[in-house]
């Protein structure tokens with residue numbers, strides 16, 4: 117049931133005991149959009165946790181989660197939500213950590229509703245907002261945040277960028293053939 121899914125992690129396999137990044141989402145229906153973020157963090161060997169926190173359905177859980185993140189050693193929060201996507205902003209209001217918002221595309225308004233809800237934060241409380249459904253970029257930004265204080269992680273990011281460049285240049289070569 118929905119109540120069960122909000123009370124426990126989506127999958128305990130995903131949740132590291134000492135995470136640096138928290139991936140949270142408003143509903144289990146957001147999971148397919150948020151999973152690429154988990155895959156990126158795995159690829160970069162960044163410990164993370166993944167769970168459901170709903171601003172509207174579980175407001176107390178959201179407050180407890182947001183207020184404890186810094187003390188628990190997290191470095192950044194990736195928060196995905198669709199529709200009236202208040203989760204990233206409300207979490208950013210209750211922690212000094214960087215919050216990265218992922219607008220999740222719903223069935224009716226193409227995700228623009230969510231994008232606007234997340235990006236239009238009032239001055240003073242920023243949420244770094246990525247493109248609609250682009251949890252990959254949210255995770256890459258989180259890796260960069262961790263990398264700003266960890267040269268090994270920064271090196272991994274540089275290698276990732278180098279391999280991407282190589283891949284594109286390989287395609288350019290193929291077109292010439």
Ligand code: RP5
Nearest residue numbers: 142143145146197198199220
């Ligand atoms: C938002 O409402 C969630 O983030 C989700 O994107 C959307 C719909 O949620 P469900 O009704 O599918 O649980 O809060």
